Amino acid sequence: MNEVLLRSLTPSVLTVLVRRGADFAAAEDAVQDALVEALRAWADDPPRDAKGWLITVAWRKFLDTTRADTARRRREDRVEEEPAPGPAAAVDDTLQLYFLCAHPSLTPASAVALTLRAVGGLTTRQIAQAYLVPEATMAEGVPPAEGWGSISRAKRTVSDVRFERPGDVATVLRVLYLVFNEGYSGDVDLAAEAIRLTRQLAARIDHPEVAGLLALMLLHHARRAARTASDGSLVPLAEQDRGRWDTGSITEGVMILQAALARDRLGEFQAQAAIAALHADAPTAEETDWVQIVEWYDELAGLTDSPVVRLNRAVAVGEADGPRAGLAALAALDASLPRHAAVAAYLHERDGDPATAARLYAEAAHKAPNLAERDHLTRQAARLNAR
Structure with missing residues (x-):
């Protein structure tokens, strides 16, 4: 049984039922019932026209449900009679x-x-x-x-x-x-x-922001294998083994991004992808082009005016112009922002203030949204306190 095939056919089968007059909720239920039927019936003998088979079975199940529900008899009078089985139209x-x-x-x-x-x-x-x-x-x-x-x-x-x-x-x-x-x-x-x-x-x-989002996903996903250690702990970007990054996904993501940017219709996902591409392009963390990353964060902030973007920009400023500059950028932001304390801790540590950094790491750990991040921040605080 090809589960991937079934999942790929689901949208087109559902839309056929909706266009024939079924409401979305009833059509979706009927399609799910047809998928269950396919899992049973196709095990040994899959049909030649899988989409046509699913449409026929789903439509029958929709009609059966409609007829069984007396409260829906008026709608039943409006639906078409079941069409004769045959090849499904190539409409998507x-x-x-x-x-x-x-x-x-x-x-x-x-x-x-x-x-x-x-x-x-x-x-x-x-x-x-x-x-x-x-x-x-x-x-x-x-x-x-x-x-x-x-x-x-x-x-x-x-x-x-x-x-x-x-x-x-x-x-x-x-x-x-x-x-x-x-x-x-x-x-x-x-x-x-x-x-x-x-x-x-x-x-x-054909939309540059769709391409931008796809590029962003590919570039982020390319680093997935390097994001966690063997014990499940988080590995910060600067410490990741770049040899474990998926170069194929990076190459594809960069090509898609370049084509989108060439259309000169910049959007937030393209800007985010450009930042991810600059990280992916650096052979080592020390060779990251932080100045250009700050410029892209400026573009992104202009597009979204998001405080989270400005928080990430403060990190980039701290790398490009030094931790004092990063802390100055951070001071303009609301301290209640998610991960604000973690960013402050990192910048204070880089500025040579381990005591403040340890306190802020502990505070950030308390506010962490998940266990992996909490453990990582707790370890950072413990590392500095041990000194």
């Missing part, structure tokens, strides 16, 4: 499905979950494992105040949205970037899945 509406899943009325978390299920073809169980939440929570959701929207709620939200509604590329890209930043957990590599979906999007839409 995946791009519109991306935009539907990134509908502005959805929370970012709900948009991510719906994209992974409808476009990525992942099961609710796989998505729940990736986000380390119970399957029932992912399926039905929790109160919005607790952070997670549900797949069911998200499907209900977009059920009545016209499928032809123009999409917002920026929203789609942010959803894909959220998926990428989740990294890996459970049996689904979300970083690799985000790259796959972004490649898919780039093949369907």
Whole structure:
């Protein structure tokens, strides 16, 4: 059974059902049922036209569900009769499905979950494992105040949205970037899945920011193998074994970025990718072109006015112009920013103030968003205190 094939066919099968008159929620359920049926029926004898088979079975399941629900009899009268089996039309509406899943009325978390299920073809169980939440929570959701929207709620939200509604590329890209930043957990590599979906999007839409996001993902993912030690601890960028970086992904990412930048329509993902490319291009940490990185952070700050960007810029300034300059840039920022204390600790250590640095590392560890980062910062504080 080719699970990759099934997942790749999911978006186009879903869009066919929606265009035939099924609402999004019912269509998505029917497609998931058809995928389960395929796992059973295709084990020994896969069909010649896999997409056509899935469309036929999914449509039957949709009609069966519709007819069984007396509350939906009016809608049943409006749907077409089941079409005769035959080769599936070579129409791909995946791009519109991306935009539907990134509908502005959805929370970012709900948009991510719906994209992974409808476009990525992942099961609710796989998505729940990736986000380390119970399957029932992912399926039905929790109160919005607790952070997670549900797949069911998200499907209900977009059920009545016209499928032809123009999409917002920026929203789609942010959803894909959220998926990428989740990294890996459970049996689904979300970083690799985000790259796959972004490649898919780039093949369907000619937009420099789509290319910029794909380049950014490839350049970041290229360093993945070097980011952790054998004991699972984090390895800072300056200390990573660059021989373990994936040069193929770096080369591809740089080529995609150069083509995007040549179009002279700079966006935030292109600027971020340019920074990542400068890190990837340096043979050693000492040879990093920090002056140019600061210039790219200036461009990025102008595009986003993000305090997180300005925090990262302070680090770059500290490398380019010395720790005092970095601390001066940091002083203009809100101390409550995530990782502010960690950046301050690093710059104070470089400025020859280990006592202040140790205190700030300990403070940063207390605020760390995950265990690996907390352990890393705790070790930094312990290292300085031991001196």
